[in-house]
Amino acid sequence: xxxxxxxxxxxxxxxxxxxxxxxxxxxxxxxxxxxxxxxxxxxxxxxxxxxxxxxxxxxxxxxxxxxxxxxxxxxxxxxxxxxxxxxxxxxxxxxxxxxxxxxxxxxxxxxxxxxxxxxxxxxxxxxxxxxxxxxxxxxxxxxxxxxxx
DNA sequence: GCCAACGTTGGC
DNA sequence: GCCAACGTTGGC
Numbered sequence: 001x002x003x004x005x006x007x008x009x010x011x012x013x014x015x016x017x018x019x020x021x022x023x024x025x026x027x028x029x030x031x032x033x034x035x036x037x038x039x040x041x042x043x044x045x046x047x048x049x050x051x052x053x054x055x056x057x058x059x060x061x062x063x064x065x066x067x068x069x070x071x072x073x074x075x076x077x078x079x080x081x082x083x084x085x086x087x088x089x090x091x092x093x094x095x096x097x098x099x100x101x102x103x104x105x106x107x108x109x110x111x112x113x114x115x116x117x118x119x120x121x122x123x124x125x126x127x128x129x130x131x132x133x134x135x136x137x138x139x140x141x142x143x144x145x146x147x148x149x
Numbered sequence: 150g151c152c153a154a155c156g157t158t159g160g161c
Numbered sequence: 162g163c164c165a166a167c168g169t170t171g172g173c
Contacts, residue, residue, distance in 0.1 A: 007171090031156075053171050111172080129154040131170050155170075161163085 003137040004047035015049045015061035018101045023066060027074045027096035028082040034134035038095045039069040058110040059145060067098035109148045119144035
């Protein structure tokens with residue numbers, strides 16, 4: 001069972017939002033590498049919910065993939081911030097997955113703590129300049145992060 | 150708000 | 162195919 005990490009700006013969608021709603025759609029990914037990882041996800045896969053561009057960037061909890069990748073509807077909605085004029089119903093290059101709430105950490109596992117852990121040195125998240133918003137997490141990295149709770 | 154780093158676009 | 166310009170990401 002693969003593990004993943006996905007970034008979201010908590011102002012847009014946070015672990016608290018997912019907890020409250022129980023489930024949601026992970027859409028708006030507009031980067032091909034990240035999209036390709038979305039397409040590799042299977043129902044039941046767990047992911048780390050990362051808060052970016054906020055006061056305390058870090059891993060805020062865990063979610064589960066409840067529906068594997070399908071064409072991202074937001075690309076076709078002109079009123080969406082994620083609208084893509086080059087996408088069409090028959091040619092939509094973007095993917096979304098559905099997710100469900102699993103766990104909200106008592107404290108956000110802040111980025112500096114993740115960077116300081118040598119077990120996470122190879123995680124794309126902590127590498128300088130990395131902007132990837134969806135990435136795989138190795139089982140050892142997954143365990144290392146959970147040990148920081 | 151700043152800015153480094155990255156991905157994309159488009160001229161050539 | 163190269164690469165400069167541009168827009169975006171995201172930490173600080």
